[in-house]
Amino acid sequence: MVAIEVVDLALAYGELRAVDGVSLDVAEGEFVGILGPNGAGKTSTLELVEGLRRPDSGTVRVLGESPWPRNPRLLPRMGVQLQASSFFERLTAREQLRTFASLYAVSAGRADEWLERVGLVEKAATRVGDLSGGQAQRLSIACALVHDPELVFLDEPTAALDPQARRNLWDLLVGINEAGRTVVLTTHYMDEAETLCDRVAIMDRGRVLRFDTPAKLVRGLDAPTRITVAPGPDLERLRVVPGVGDVVATPDGTVLTTREPTLVLTGLAERDLLDGVQVHTGTLEDVFLDLTGREYRA
């Protein structure tokens, strides 16, 4: 079943085409990432899908319905975490979450369970205005998920989180997805997209450049493999290994590029040069560079 269907969506702010002909489909139960640098149009696209903005043109269907104008049938089925959350500043974290829960007829007890899931039990009695950026972000995620929606939208959910909190949130999102919920998130982080997402839409300048599984995106790359060995061996010994292209010495090791990694690894083994070997195939960063001609800067 299709959860989201977006066809030729466009939105301009004045002269700026923030969303410029985006088409996407998301299946029920899928985990999809929209990946791109600042200003790529990720948030604008998400807001159109969520029904928070009206598109200039194009169509959006969410769970078989149009999200715009605000569609009350859809609201309980969706959970939306925005980049900038507005809380009731004088409420405590627990009160804030219970207030959100009550809007969906979810019990206070279930709301409190969410404080635990996002690691905010110790901050339950802290006023929202006194939470750190990362804590506020986790609270906003709990508010988006407290009613157990079928479809979850998260806008850069790990942006303000420390590495441990980021890992914890990844686990939480994987759990939700494995329980059958559809998840769509935007992110700057390549590793996040690669780790979490079934499919990734790479966005730049209002357009979706590619939309595929991380593995297929990388496989489609026409990039050589890089093999690094520990510093030390004479560069000439490495240059003559069959299949080796460039050889570059760096402080961390000597980097060999090749289009025949198996041949090179065999040659290195025969010469007893495998010390500290690391093999780097393409990453989504390479895919971005390949598609745009620009380095990816999150």
Ligand SMILES: Nc1ncnc2c1ncn2[C@@H]1O[C@H](COP(=O)(O)OP(=O)(O)OP(=O)(O)O)[C@@H](O)[C@H]1O
């Ligand atoms: N309300 C607005 N009015 C005018 N321009 C806007 C508005 N919202 C966004 N933009 C512009 O539209 C473009 C796309 O913005 P958007 O927030 O969708 O990108 P993004 O990929 O989510 O970026 P980021 O990763 O920085 O959040 C940017 O150039 C931004 O400056």
